[in-house]
Amino acid sequence: MSETADQLLTTKDGKPLKAALAKALRRDKLRALALIAPLLIFVLLTFVAPIVDMLFRSVENDIVSETLPRTVIELQDWDAESGVVPGDATYNALHYDLMIAAEKKKHTQLGTRLNYEETGISSAFRKTGRRVDDFGEGYTDQFVALNEAWEAPATWVDLLASPDWVKSQATWAAGDQKATAEPSFVINDTARKALPQTSEIYGAFARTIQVEDQDSPTEEEPWNAVYSALYEDLTANPAAADAFSGANEALLSEAAAAVATFTPVDIKALFVKADKDWGEPSIWQTIKTFAPAYTSGYFLNSVDAQLTADGVQMKPEDERIYLFLFGRTLMLSMAITISCLLLGYPIAFLLAHLPLRTSNLLMILVLLPFWTSLLVRTSAWKVLLQQQGVINDFLVWIGVISDAGRLVMINNQTGTIIAMTHILLPFMILPLFSVMKTISPNYVRAAKSLGATNWTAFWRVYFPQSVPGIGAGAVLAFILSIGYYITPELVGGTSGIFISNRIAYHISSSLNWGLAAALGTMLLAAVMILFLVYDRIVGIDNVKLG
Amino acid sequence: MSIIIAFGKFGVSMADSLGAAVRYDGVQKSYDGETLVVKNLNLDIPPGEFLTMLGPSGSGKTTCLMMLAGFEPATHGEIYLNDRPINNVPPHKRGIGMVFQNYALFPHMTVAENLAFPLQVRKIGKSEQQEKVQRALEMVELGSFGNRRPAQLSGGQQQRVAVARALVFEPDLILMDEPLGALDKQLREQMQYEIKHIHENLGVTVVYVTHDQTEALTMSDRVAVFNDGVIQQLSTPDSLYEDPQNSFVAQFIGENNKLNGKVIDVSGSECLVELQDGTKLKADKVNVTNIGDQTTISLRPERVEFDPATDMDNLVKGKIEELIYLGDHIRVRMNVAGNDEFVVKVRNRGEKRSLKNGDIVPIGWARNDCKALDAVV
Numbered sequence: 001m002s003e004t005a006d007q008l009l010t011t012k013d014g015k016p017l018k019a020a021l022a023k024a025l026r027r028d029k030l031r032a033l034a035l036i037a038p039l040l041i042f043v044l045l046t047f048v049a050p051i052v053d054m055l056f057r058s059v060e061n062d063i064v065s066e067t068l069p070r071t072v073i074e075l076q077d078w079d080a081e082s083g084v085v086p087g088d089a090t091y092n093a094l095h096y097d098l099m100i101a102a103e104k105k106k107h108t109q110l111g112t113r114l115n116y117e118e119t120g121i122s123s124a125f126r127k128t129g130r131r132v133d134d135f136g137e138g139y140t141d142q143f144v145a146l147n148e149a150w151e152a153p154a155t156w157v158d159l160l161a162s163p164d165w166v167k168s169q170a171t172w173a174a175g176d177q178k179a180t181a182e183p184s185f186v187i188n189d190t191a192r193k194a195l196p197q198t199s200e201i202y203g204a205f206a207r208t209i210q211v212e213d214q215d216s217p218t219e220e221e222p223w224n225a226v227y228s229a230l231y232e233d234l235t236a237n238p239a240a241a242d243a244f245s246g247a248n249e250a251l252l253s254e255a256a257a258a259v260a261t262f263t264p265v266d267i268k269a270l271f272v273k274a275d276k277d278w279g280e281p282s283i284w285q286t287i288k289t290f291a292p293a294y295t296s297g298y299f300l301n302s303v304d305a306q307l308t309a310d311g312v313q314m315k316p317e318d319e320r321i322y323l324f325l326f327g328r329t330l331m332l333s334m335a336i337t338i339s340c341l342l343l344g345y346p347i348a349f350l351l352a353h354l355p356l357r358t359s360n361l362l363m364i365l366v367l368l369p370f371w372t373s374l375l376v377r378t379s380a381w382k383v384l385l386q387q388q389g390v391i392n393d394f395l396v397w398i399g400v401i402s403d404a405g406r407l408v409m410i411n412n413q414t415g416t417i418i419a420m421t422h423i424l425l426p427f428m429i430l431p432l433f434s435v436m437k438t439i440s441p442n443y444v445r446a447a448k449s450l451g452a453t454n455w456t457a458f459w460r461v462y463f464p465q466s467v468p469g470i471g472a473g474a475v476l477a478f479i480l481s482i483g484y485y486i487t488p489e490l491v492g493g494t495s496g497i498f499i500s501n502r503i504a505y506h507i508s509s510s511l512n513w514g515l516a517a518a519l520g521t522m523l524l525a526a527v528m529i530l531f532l533v534y535d536r537i538v539g540i541d542n543v544k545l546g
Numbered sequence: 547m548s549i550i551i552a553f554g555k556f557g558v559s560m561a562d563s564l565g566a567a568v569r570y571d572g573v574q575k576s577y578d579g580e581t582l583v584v585k586n587l588n589l590d591i592p593p594g595e596f597l598t599m600l601g602p603s604g605s606g607k608t609t610c611l612m613m614l615a616g617f618e619p620a621t622h623g624e625i626y627l628n629d630r631p632i633n634n635v636p637p638h639k640r641g642i643g644m645v646f647q648n649y650a651l652f653p654h655m656t657v658a659e660n661l662a663f664p665l666q667v668r669k670i671g672k673s674e675q676q677e678k679v680q681r682a683l684e685m686v687e688l689g690s691f692g693n694r695r696p697a698q699l700s701g702g703q704q705q706r707v708a709v710a711r712a713l714v715f716e717p718d719l720i721l722m723d724e725p726l727g728a729l730d731k732q733l734r735e736q737m738q739y740e741i742k743h744i745h746e747n748l749g750v751t752v753v754y755v756t757h758d759q760t761e762a763l764t765m766s767d768r769v770a771v772f773n774d775g776v777i778q779q780l781s782t783p784d785s786l787y788e789d790p791q792n793s794f795v796a797q798f799i800g801e802n803n804k805l806n807g808k809v810i811d812v813s814g815s816e817c818l819v820e821l822q823d824g825t826k827l828k829a830d831k832v833n834v835t836n837i838g839d840q841t842t843i844s845l846r847p848e849r850v851e852f853d854p855a856t857d858m859d860n861l862v863k864g865k866i867e868e869l870i871y872l873g874d875h876i877r878v879r880m881n882v883a884g885n886d887e888f889v890v891k892v893r894n895r896g897e898k899r900s901l902k903n904g905d906i907v908p909i910g911w912a913r914n915d916c917k918a919l920d921a922v923v
Contacts, residue, residue, distance in 0.1 A: 454638075
């Protein structure tokens with residue numbers, strides 16, 4: 001007996017029944033998939049992908065490591081807690097990084113980004129960026145004084161360019177120069193090994209002028225930073241010239257012998273001179289803290305915390321704003337949902353119990369707001385609610401309030417609640433109506449015939465059955481209001497704005513997209529959590545939209 | 547057996563409660579002010595009676611019930627409950643138990659809570675509530691189902707809960723609005739007997755609305771046949787079938803052969819009718835008065851005999867058009883006097899009968915089996 005129970009059911013030809021069933025249903029599944037495919041692709045491309053990308057920005061932070069790669073590596077060994085600034089090598093690394101970034105004009109972006117974390121960094125980057133190309137000038141002058149050949153672009157090309165590039169560049173130069181761009185500069189292997197820093201900085205120089213300025217390395221004098229790099233290479237490796245041959249070897253030997261006598265340039269002093277913040281450990285701490293490619297900084301910021309060298313800390317009392325705004329958004333949304341329910345329930349009840357013709361007419365009135373521009377409706381509330389507006393005028397006229405005591409009903413929370421309730425009311429009424437429509441009048445009749453008064457029949461029999469509609473309407477109104485933006489913006493003033501207004505501000509004005517994304521993610525998470533809580537308490541199965 | 551015992555217990559506690567008397571006095575009802583849905587209804591229901599309002603949809607029977615329950619106001623006239631006018635008494639104060647179409651069990655309450663509801667609103671003590679609920683559940687054989695939700699019960703069980711709920715607060719009048727309409731045939735028949743037995747055991751007055759004539763005939767003490775807002779006939783089930791007062795009742799209750807003709811002679815309680823093809827038939831004079839009146843003769847199919855004795859009141863010939871075998875009887879459709887819808891039911895006694903399509907055979911029936919009623923066009 002037990003054997004047959006455990007036996008796998010099979011079709012007549014011995015295939016497992018489940019597999020056969022799956023095969024039989026596959027066609028239907030594919031058909032269903034094909035039917036939803038256009039919408040699915042559309043939604044994925046235009047909705048899900050941008051949102052995921054946007055949310056990703058809340059943790060993305062590769063701007064520091066991309067703009068200052070050398071500095072970030074140098075800072076790895078620096079103890080942020082030490083209280084002293086990092087060593088000269090770090091300043092040198094920053095010199096090169098900033099030089100390249102300044103030429104590509106990326107240093108201001110980085111400054112803006114780091115300024116979210118510590119005020120003042122933006123100006124340090126901007127000021128330094130203007131002067132950084134002069135930092136290595138001391139070396140340039142000394143090299144040129146040693147041998148004028150160092151001033152000639154050809155010397156550098158001869159020293160550093162790969163023979164292949166020289167050939168193809170010559171071919172290009174002989175032909176129609178406007179037809180194609182100059183071939184990208186390539187360093188030769190000898191130089192890469194013997195003069196690593198020089199090759200790297202020169203390579204960056206060559207690429208930058210080729211791309212940014214459409215100039216040729218054969219015609220441009222290198223940056224001062226290249227001389228600085230050469231000085232360091234030769235100091236570190238005096239025998240570098242041995243790798244080369246001919247004129248280059250002679251030139252380098254001469255330079256290698258001379259560098260020991262050069263007056264070193266104090267790069268650090270130049271940085272501090274450009275902006276005194278560079279002499280403080282805090283700016284370096286900030287750079288080091290935000291060096292990783294991913295950061296929790298935006299999220300911490302969105303809950304009024306910050307990442308410091310001592311770990312996560314709450315911001316000072318007077319700088320906190322987002323938690324308060326989240327709280328206000330939730331409270332106001334709840335108030336709006338409740339007032340929607342209080343106003344909507346009787347209307348839905350009436351609609352559900354009127355004869356069809358009358359209820360259709362009234363339903364059109366309920367839906368009318370849907371067909372009116374949101375902006376028009378909100379502006380209408382401005383006209384009605386303002387202190388010189390229709391309602392105040394009327395109240396003064398009938399003498400309820402004095403002219404001096406006009407009510408403030410707009411540009412505050414009252415305005416937001418009134419206007420939003422009006423806008424979201426249909427979203428409450430429609431689910432309520434559709435649920436009430438399905439409640440047979442026989443239930444109330446039965447309750448009355450069993451001896452219940454009108455109120456008892458309503459409260460104990462009708463109301464519990466309308467709860468799914470209340471649930472659906474409340475969830476709908478609450479979720480819509482929690483993310484609402486335009487109405488609070490227009491009628492909320494400062495005390496009636498929502499978190500979404502702050503998000504919009506960061507998207508369009510402060511351009512701090514990372515923080516905007518973090519706030520958005522927080523909002524999304526809050527809604528999800530509330531949804532789960534709701535599911536626990538009421539049960540999502542109980543939500544009916546019709 | 548268990549049913550009877552349970553009834554017994556319930557019955558003891560209700561020994562003092564006799565059914566209520568209901569009286570409709572000249573009641574009229576209109577919804578739109580243009581047409582009358584109920585036209586001048588006068589109806590007396592004595593205590594303890596099982597009265598069924600039977601009729602096609604739109605005949606006004608449900609409206610009459612709703613007026614009695616208090617959900618529809620009467621446009622004119624008065625309804626009395628135990629000689630007390632109740633037009634201005636709201637439904638919850640009438641103390642009438644009601645079983646609804648589709649039961650109207652509260653879906654968000656358990657069975658026990660459903661049953662306790664009428665007791666709660668009457669502010670009856672908790673322990674007494676429990677006791678009564680349990681007794682009512684046992685009466686309908688659902689003693690262990692108290693904690694279930696209505697949706698977890700089968701149709702028949704829901705039906706019983708609905709009946710128990712209407713009875714639990716011991717009303718002396720129960721209204722039932724097509725309560726068995728949603729059940730399948732077998733269950734419906736079983737429930738008919740159960741409701742009938744409950745009625746017999748409790749002695750309450752029951753007003754029952756249905757469009758199913760079998761239900762009406764099975765259960766009722768008296769049946770009021772409604773049509774067009776008027777009671778066409780109010781009588782016991784047997785006389786409704788045997789002695790229909792007009793063509794509507796004859797057609798609505800049971801199967802019926804119609805033969806149209808004209809009265810050519812009247813003597814006492816009988817009359818002679820000439821059919822269109824000249825055939826003359828003797829019939830009971832029910833709904834015709836004068837010679838020359840158009841009339842429709844009503845004749846039950848099972849009263850027609852094949853190969854009749856030569857002294858039968860009515861003897862005609864018919865041509866067999868169709869034979870349908872139905873087990874306990876054979877249905878023979880014939881062409882008689884130009885009417886090819888003439889049906890005869892022949893009891894299946896097991897003997898070989900040599901009926902064939904196309905045969906022309908003699909048939910006959912007694913005078914008092916055919917009634918001369920008002921003419922149907």
